[in-house]
Amino acid sequence: MPSLRETLSRSALSPADVDWLHRLVGDWQMVADLSFADLTLWLPVQLDDVEDPHLSPWFLAAHARPTTGPNFYHDDVIGRPPEDDRHRWLTQVFETGRSVTPDGLTQVREQYVPVVRRGRTIAVLIRHTDLQNMRQQGGLEVNYLQISQQLFAMIAEGAFPTEGSATGVGRGTPRVGDGVVRLTADGLIDYASPNAVSALRRLGHTDQVNGADLSEIVTARFVEGSTVDETVPLVLTGRAPWGTEIETDGMNMTLRAVPLMRGGVRVGALLLLRDVSEIRRRERELLSKDATIREIHHRVKNNLQTVAALLRLQSRRLDDPAARDALAEAGRRLSTVALVHDTLSQGFSERVDFDEVATRILRATVEVASTRTVVGTELRGTFGRLLAEDATHVAMILAELVHNAVEHGFEEGPPGEQDVPTPRVVVEARRRPEGEGGKEVVEVTVTDNGIGLPTGPSATPERTGLGTQIVEALIGDLRGEISWDAAKPHGTVVRFVVRLRSAAG
Incomplete structure (x- = not known):
């Protein structure tokens, strides 16, 4: 059509x-x-x-x-x-x-x-x-x-529609079926539909409706000290083609006025009105729930950061280097999860703009990695918006791989060759649909120009480290795959694919 x-x-x-x-x-x-x-x-x-x-x-x-x-x-x-x-x-x-x-x-x-x-x-x-x-x-x-x-x-x-009129009142704009009131030129009710009469009854008016002054009915129910929009008097008397909303003790009502003209003279007005108390109550509940969820994410982030700080303090009091490194690694991983909750606490959605999270992970991982050289990072492509659970998994995977690339790829400094480019870790992400039903996958490549993979009999990366085990477990949970390859002329390329959960699932 x-x-x-x-x-x-x-x-x-x-x-x-x-x-x-x-x-x-x-x-x-x-x-x-x-x-x-x-x-x-x-x-x-x-x-x-x-x-x-x-x-x-x-x-x-x-x-x-x-x-x-x-x-x-x-x-x-x-x-x-x-x-x-x-x-x-x-x-x-x-x-x-x-x-x-x-x-x-x-x-x-x-x-x-x-x-x-x-x-x-x-x-x-x-x-x-x-x-x-x-x-x-x-x-x-x-x-x-x-x-x-x-x-x-x-x-x-040529008198309808009215030029320059703004009649919408947002969600809950009244329609004919919600309630119709016809006013005289003096603002008195000439006719009210059954739904309009019911709305006025809920407003608190129990007397005769026909012949009553609508503006008096409504203004008598205003809560003392409440702020009244300046458009309300014009709408209640039908003198302006506008829409407005009034709030009384226990009731919200939207109104829309259409002046009825004849020969350029206003002879009355059509008013549509609607009881939107339930709609506004649900909106307030949603806002309250959204604020509560944001506060929960904020507190989770603060708690994780507190635990990470305690682990770092404890690690400094240990003499055993292995124990000290283990606690430091645990604190770093908690900080990565805290990044996701920090992003969730700043919006109303349970989806995360993961490109922002990935950028912060790259910056934070390079800063805490124990290496003698300065490593640059770059993010290419886009992850898009991920569900909170997916975002936590992908953040952990990305942090582990980048941390591994920085610490092990450049632990002895840049490769011993002339004219070697600046040490760098590049993360490239691509999101694409897979099959039907709105399912999507994210393909990620983490490339460094460090010393590369071991050669000889031990060419396969060691898979017994805790970081590698965490990565493989998380990728398995997302029904994905991962592979390690050598980059040219030197360095390592890690590719992994993860399948995102659907919002319904």
Whole structure:
């Protein structure tokens, strides 16, 4: 189905006219719901080889279905050309700028409304009412239809949508089904739908609704000393086409006002209102839970750093070099895990921007490695965002491999050759999908230009060290593989692949 932007590109409308139609379509769901009918928007195609612009064909640019009643069009109709009779009515309404309701139709009632902007007709809107499946006419239906006819008249006058209006109130913007109130020009309630009456009852108003002053009903429930948005009085009286939210003791309500105009004079207003207390309560709970999770990660990071510091202090009091090195290694590994929790504590997501973590691991590992030469590091490619559990595993693997490359690759300084490049460890990461179901793998290469792998009978790397055992265990947990190879002209290349866990898993 083509988008509205694509369909509007077929017309010769100015950018201001296109913006007007975009705002009309953005607001016309409310009109469709009030009129219990499908709405279609028709535009003339401007062809260069047609001298008479009234002979230009028409095309259907947009379509809206009501949520308050049966749909007339069940299939996608955007892009369809008009039938001969419809072409005639479209052309007539476009030329005259007057609404028309043709007679003689048996299964549908169609109302043709010119879409006017600044005195010019730029499109035609058709209201399609299914006569065979119409709702039974009651008080709600009669009032909704009356309001919709006022809106259609405003569209034909160029008074709807309103230029420069900001009607959205974020999550919880009211809709027709949430509650409809019609106000007089003086701000008194002329009609309130059952859902609107229920919302006002929950607000605390127990008296008669019709004839009451809406602004008095609402402002009487404000908590003393609370801050009231400056838009509230204008919305409650229907004098401005804005949206707002009010909060009373135990209730949140969003409101949206649409002034009803006739001949440039405000004759009343349409207000949509919605009780969003439950939505706001859930939002507050989510914010509280997010803040709690962030605080937990922050405390875990602090505890890990404290334990790492205690291990370093203890290692300095030992005379046994092997024991001292073991405690120092344990402290370094705890610091690596703390990096992941530190990153998690700074955001609301349980996913980690691992490129930032990898950069910090490279810097920290080189700083603490016991080597006589200065080793540079470089990160290429991207890890992307990883789940917290995956991030902890990959961080440990990366820290062990980089630490091993720095300490053992350059433990005797740079290789004894002339014009040897600067000692360097390069980490390159590539993330790619694997199979179906959104599964992904990360391929990582850790390359150094150090002394390289042992030669001769012991060419295979020693696999009995604690660091190597940790790496292989973590890679196995991520269903991955790892390999060691010699780099040219000297150095070591370690390649590993890990399979990420899905968010659902």
